[in-house]
Amino acid sequence: MLKGLTRAGLGSIENDEQFLKLASDAGFDSVDLNARALIEQYGEKGAIELFQRYNLQLGSIDLPVEWRADEEAFLAGLPALTEAAAAARKLGCTRCCTYVLPSTDQMSAHFMALATRRLRICAQILGAYGIRLGLEFVGPHHLRTAWKYPFIWTMQDTLDWIDAIGEPNVGLLLDAYHWHTNNLTVTDLERLQPHQIVHVHLNDAKDLPVDQILDNDRIYPGEGIIDLPGFLRALNQIGYTDFVTQEILTPSAPKESPEKLVQRSKKGYDQVFSAAGL
Amino acid sequence: MLKGLTRAGLGSIENDEQFLKLASDAGFDSVDLNARALIEQYGEKGAIELFQRYNLQLGSIDLPVEWRADEEAFLAGLPALTEAAAAARKLGCTRCCTYVLPSTDQMSAHFMALATRRLRICAQILGAYGIRLGLEFVGPHHLRTAWKYPFIWTMQDTLDWIDAIGEPNVGLLLDAYHWHTNNLTVTDLERLQPHQIVHVHLNDAKDLPVDQILDNDRIYPGEGIIDLPGFLRALNQIGYTDFVTQEILTPSAPKESPEKLVQRSKKGYDQVFSAAGL
Amino acid sequence: MLKGLTRAGLGSIENDEQFLKLASDAGFDSVDLNARALIEQYGEKGAIELFQRYNLQLGSIDLPVEWRADEEAFLAGLPALTEAAAAARKLGCTRCCTYVLPSTDQMSAHFMALATRRLRICAQILGAYGIRLGLEFVGPHHLRTAWKYPFIWTMQDTLDWIDAIGEPNVGLLLDAYHWHTNNLTVTDLERLQPHQIVHVHLNDAKDLPVDQILDNDRIYPGEGIIDLPGFLRALNQIGYTDFVTQEILTPSAPKESPEKLVQRSKKGYDQVFSAAGL
Amino acid sequence: MLKGLTRAGLGSIENDEQFLKLASDAGFDSVDLNARALIEQYGEKGAIELFQRYNLQLGSIDLPVEWRADEEAFLAGLPALTEAAAAARKLGCTRCCTYVLPSTDQMSAHFMALATRRLRICAQILGAYGIRLGLEFVGPHHLRTAWKYPFIWTMQDTLDWIDAIGEPNVGLLLDAYHWHTNNLTVTDLERLQPHQIVHVHLNDAKDLPVDQILDNDRIYPGEGIIDLPGFLRALNQIGYTDFVTQEILTPSAPKESPEKLVQRSKKGYDQVFSAAGL
Numbered sequence A, B, C, D: 001m002l003k004g005l006t007r008a009g010l011g012s013i014e015n016d017e018q019f020l021k022l023a024s025d026a027g028f029d030s031v032d033l034n035a036r037a038l039i040e041q042y043g044e045k046g047a048i049e050l051f052q053r054y055n056l057q058l059g060s061i062d063l064p065v066e067w068r069a070d071e072e073a074f075l076a077g078l079p080a081l082t083e084a085a086a087a088a089r090k091l092g093c094t095r096c097c098t099y100v101l102p103s104t105d106q107m108s109a110h111f112m113a114l115a116t117r118r119l120r121i122c123a124q125i126l127g128a129y130g131i132r133l134g135l136e137f138v139g140p141h142h143l144r145t146a147w148k149y150p151f152i153w154t155m156q157d158t159l160d161w162i163d164a165i166g167e168p169n170v171g172l173l174l175d176a177y178h179w180h181t182n183n184l185t186v187t188d189l190e191r192l193q194p195h196q197i198v199h200v201h202l203n204d205a206k207d208l209p210v211d212q213i214l215d216n217d218r219i220y221p222g223e224g225i226i227d228l229p230g231f232l233r234a235l236n237q238i239g240y241t242d243f244v245t246q247e248i249l250t251p252s253a254p255k256e257s258p259e260k261l262v263q264r265s266k267k268g269y270d271q272v273f274s275a276a277g278l
Helices: A016-025 A034-052 A070-074 A080-088 A108-128 A142-147 A155-165 A176-181 A186-190 A229-236 A258-275 B016-025 B033-052 B073-077 B078-090 B108-128 B141-145 B155-165 B178-182 B186-190 B226-237 B258-275 C016-025 C034-053 C071-075 C079-088 C108-128 C141-145 C155-165 C176-181 C186-190 C228-238 C259-276 D016-025 D033-052 D071-076 D078-090 D108-128 D157-165 D176-181 D186-190 D228-238 D258-276
Strands: A002-005 A095-100 A130-136 A168-177 A198-202 A243-246 B002-005 B095-100 B132-137 B170-175 B197-202 B243-246 C002-005 C094-102 C130-135 C170-175 C195-203 C243-246 D002-005 D095-100 D132-137 D170-175 D199-201 D245-246
Touching: A002 A016, A002 A258, A002 C016, A002 C034, A016 A258, A034 A080, A070 A080, A070 C079, A080 A095, A080 A108, A080 C071, A080 D132, A095 A108, A095 A168, A095 A198, A095 B243, A095 C155, A108 A155, A108 A229, A108 B108, A108 B155, A108 C108, A130 A155, A130 A198, A130 A243, A142 C108, A155 A168, A168 A176, A176 A198, A176 B073, A186 A229, A198 A229, A198 D002, A229 A258, A243 A258, B002 B095, B002 B258, B002 D186, B016 B033, B033 B132, B073 B078, B078 B095, B078 D078, B095 B108, B095 B197, B095 C071, B108 B132, B108 B155, B132 B155, B132 B197, B155 B170, B170 B178, B170 C130, B178 B226, B186 D176, B197 B226, B226 B258, B243 B258, B258 C141, C002 C259, C016 C034, C016 C259, C071 C079, C079 C094, C079 D016, C094 C108, C094 C195, C108 C130, C108 C155, C108 D108, C108 D157, C130 C195, C155 C170, C155 D108, C170 C176, C170 D095, C176 C195, C176 C228, C176 D033, C186 C228, C195 C228, C228 C259, C243 C259, D002 D016, D002 D258, D016 D258, D033 D078, D071 D078, D078 D095, D078 D108, D078 D245, D108 D132, D108 D157, D132 D157, D132 D199, D157 D170, D170 D176, D176 D199, D176 D228, D186 D199, D186 D228, D228 D258, D245 D258
Parallel strands: A002 A243, A095 A130, A130 A168, A168 A198, A198 A243, B002 B243, B095 B132, B132 B170, B170 B197, B197 B243, C002 C243, C094 C130, C130 C170, C170 C195, C195 C243, D002 D245, D095 D132, D132 D170, D170 D199, D199 D245
Antiparallel strands: none
16 A cells, blocks of 8 residues: 555645655655646646655545535536546546535535436546546545435445445545544445545544544544554555555644644554554 | 316216217217236237227326335335236327326325435336326325325426426326416416426316315216316317216216216216307 | 638638638628637627627637547647637537548547547537537548558448447538538438437538549539539428528638639529529 | 466366356366356355355456447447346455457547547446446557558557546556557656556567567467567566466367366466566
């Protein structure tokens, strides 16, 4: 498996190049960032060279489409999606991810129909560029009632939704935080096949009852109570060999320097991978 | 437009041949019945000859698949679906319909995902045989809370669902009863294109407030308060030229003879078509 | 049916506004032009006002994607496709068309597989914007051997291909010139359903044996030997009510003024529509 | 990887139970056979018990649909496909395969369109039952001109076709014999991802120039000139962990007893797996 970083949890990084340098210096294998923005700033050649210089891969881009609001907002994002996909492809990136909120202000069944069509179109466009779409189910309980109607939040419901979308290039974004807050176990992971997993997030949780864990209150791998070694062992066991990427969402920006936060992240990664025997 | 009958509302008809004879004698153009059962009883040649003898067309068959329950029940119906589709095709029938209940005991969003996949598979199988799948939205208000969670019941939500299913051969079954109980107007029909309509049901409603109308309390066309002439004119206006079929669901079987009930149906059809100028 | 014009056959028109004015002055109902270019020149509001001022509709845009060459060329066109579709939608246009050459330098079966996937992606993107994709089969015999391997050129093969593409919003662009050069008859048209036809071209052919008619040697409606009244009657008969648009491809630009060429086109349209009883 | 057998190459085996016993006695992991026929003979429970008793898995069933001929023949096979898929599912089988002849008497491009739609429908039905469809490209050169027009025979063309079919559950049946006769190398295999491979056939070829190797002149693994150790190593390298199944097509039935032929097969498997370091 490849160790990756997002900016979330690394404090105030100045720009993408600093982000790449920090990730590289700490021995990470990949970063997730906005491919299109990077190419706009450095040019295609320059962006490719940055990844080569720092010996990093681009793990995943974010889906730049507003699929949860109205139809006009959705359509307005499609040109940007083609540009984002083209940019990701130039940088060798084959993943694009979005998250699924567990409740919604729209009637659930109708919103599911709309969202199924919209994400299918996104998947079709991404698929043209050889890019897969990862859907992240979101476990924290408080979000299940944060909006008017319940939507979906379990891994199985998300897999069923992926079947309903029906495109070959759609799979899970599996975040250890949501795995934990859904009370999932190693056995649940062992039922997956590796190609069902598009991307993996690695985060840890505070020592709280599962139903009190907040979505944006994450901590660094190894510093909390999630069985991350079990999580990683199960992924390795089923043959998953791709990115495992940190995304520490916190109520306020961490105060340490990016250098220290990257080191802290690396230490956590080393600890949980080592505990997993990997 | 072609005037059609189902058995619903015609009392205790003995068998399909009597049904065909009654429909033909009264001057109807089509019947809806179980094509596979007819062929099993009369043979393919015999069944074709029956339709020829009575100068009738087969309007639509019912979807013989349990798509609302669990996965095993769903899969168990697929062999029967291929047989039903093959039988319908032999009799020149190109329509198959199912209804959509406005509430469900399953969580709405997850059930929508499951139902989208299941109805897509049904549509794909039917499509192989040149048959379209019509989805009937169901308007009566009492059914919106008859089960635990709301599902969908409006025409627009159903059209959005058809887009989510994403197969070229899926459209609406448009029932005047559900048009009325959804407070829809002629303008709503005029926005449709004819190929979006797979099948049409013609029924009338008692003079009750819309939110008190019960689903299985229908009456014969022309005997109630629905603006059936406006309904028919709008369908004609947009270029719909296919079947318009009666389906009188009642709390108990009507007591008149099938002969009288068919005549009553015919009289109602003549009245509302005439009032529509058709 | 609505009478439409492309620029092909109208000589050297200076710009889109002149094109719109000429079409309007001559009493046409629609033009086909590049929606995106129009909006780039006049702004969205300005472009909409132009169509309103001249009381015209936008019939169809051309597919701005190179789907016949290599994969990179194909992908390079997708951002432009999203922009073109968004522009068409702003102008109320729901059609986008491309033509299918009857032979190819690529191995036929493999090229069919590639083209099926590529046009499906185009259809999916267009479908998001409510736009249909019309595929124009091309009849002239000389093109069947103009490249190394035969591809497809008949209406039936194109309908089968549309089924293989499998998207709800794909249909035929039916050009009277290709109908004629395929030796098709009124009966062939009567088998179609109106929603299978995305767009129609009206052109006439010189009095030559069918297998000697050249693709870019077309003449004005009514001046040649194609049974255009029969063609139009059949379209009307099946319920087609949309655009019928002229596209006169010629070996060299016509020398008359655009004003005279538009009048000549209008005279031809009036003659063949009148002969069709329409 | 799991070592599997078909009956092809095992001489005159009396029935499925003998086949299972022979495979089990020789230490194979799986057999390919007709699930539906087995259940019809032994009942569902009896068939499951047979596989348990002999400690074998069911690798794959054959696609029971005639997708290469006319539409009626194709449709006639769909009910049997639903029954076959249901039977396979009961026995825990998740694979169904068909082969692709490299030439055809139908025009190539049109046949590709027809076959794309037909195999998509097959894949959709199989997918409902959780079964994947494997397409076997066929390499021997003599078959490329055995029928009137060339179709496809390379791995890349087949992968492109799988993309055109567009269903998530379609992949390759990779036969070492066709890999060899297509002059493919270990590098070509290393470009694959394991989920692109639905099934694998292991056969060997006589020491002949590649373009003279006949399709039904195969020999036992290890007795010929194909680099089977390299083939297996590459599959293992990319993470393929599923069935590798023998299918020895020969001009006449082998004369040795099934017992001896199974031993010969086992010896060959052991030799090439051992040479591969597996």
